[in-house]
Amino acid sequence: MVDASSAYPDQEEKVKITRRRFTLGVLLAAGAGALGSLLSLVKVLAPEMKGGGYVATVGPGDQLVYAQGSRQGSHLRASEFQVGDAVLAYPQGKTGNQANIVQLIRLKETEFRPPIRQELTDQGFVAYSAVCTHLGCIVSWVKSPQDPAPSYTECFCHNSLFDPARGAKVIGGPAPIPLAQIGVKVSKDGILVFTSGFSGPIGPQV
Numbered sequence: 001m002v003d004a005s006s007a008y009p010d011q012e013e014k015v016k017i018t019r020r021r022f023t024l025g026v027l028l029a030a031g032a033g034a035l036g037s038l039l040s041l042v043k044v045l046a047p048e049m050k051g052g053g054y055v056a057t058v059g060p061g062d063q064l065v066y067a068q069g070s071r072q073g074s075h076l077r078a079s080e081f082q083v084g085d086a087v088l089a090y091p092q093g094k095t096g097n098q099a100n101i102v103q104l105i106r107l108k109e110t111e112f113r114p115p116i117r118q119e120l121t122d123q124g125f126v127a128y129s130a131v132c133t134h135l136g137c138i139v140s141w142v143k144s145p146q147d148p149a150p151s152y153t154e155c156f157c158h159n160s161l162f163d164p165a166r167g168a169k170v171i172g173g174p175a176p177i178p179l180a181q182i183g184v185k186v187s188k189d190g191i192l193v194f195t196s197g198f199s200g201p202i203g204p205q206v
Helices: 009-045
Strands: 064-066 086-091 102-106 125-129 140-142 152-155 160-163 169-172 181-186 192-198
Touching: 064 192, 125 192
Parallel strands: none
Antiparallel strands: 064 086, 086 102, 102 125, 125 181, 140 152, 152 160, 160 169, 181 192
C-alpha cells in the first residue's frame, strides 16, 4: 500500500502551513485580548488617565465673568451677591474651554466645615468645578427657600448631590468624588478673581 503522505508531499506541506497559520492567528487574537484587558485595568487604576479629556486652563489672576444669561461675559462683583446666591462663571478670555467652568457660591463663613479649604475662600465666596465628577454634566445650585433647610449643589442628570460648605463633599447620588475646589478672592475694586488652579481632578471620574 502506498503511503498517502509520501504520495502527496506538497499537499501535506500545505496542511502543515495552514495549521501553523491557524495556531499563530489564535495566539495573536489571545494576545490582543489580554492587552486590551490590561489597558482597561490600567485606565481604572491610574487617576491621571481619568477625566474624559478635561484639561483646565484657569489660573491665578484670572477674573471671573458670568457664563450665561443677560450678563454673560461681564465681571462678577462681590457687591452683586447675597449669602445663598450662586452663579456659573468662567475665567475671562477662557470661556471656550468647558473644563474652566465653575460654580461660584456665597455662603456664611461660619457654615464652612472640613474638608473645605478655607484658604481658597474669601468673604464667604467659594468656587468649585461645575463639571460633575460622574458623567460630566454641568451642576446646578438648589437654594433652600428658608433656614434651616440647607442649600446644595445638584447634578440633575443623575441626581448627584454635593455640599459646598464641606468641600463639595458627595452627599448623594453616583458621583464618586467631590467637585474640585478652586481659589477665589475679592480684589480691591470688588471684582472676583481666581487665586489658584483646581485642587483636584475635574470631569468624569468613573
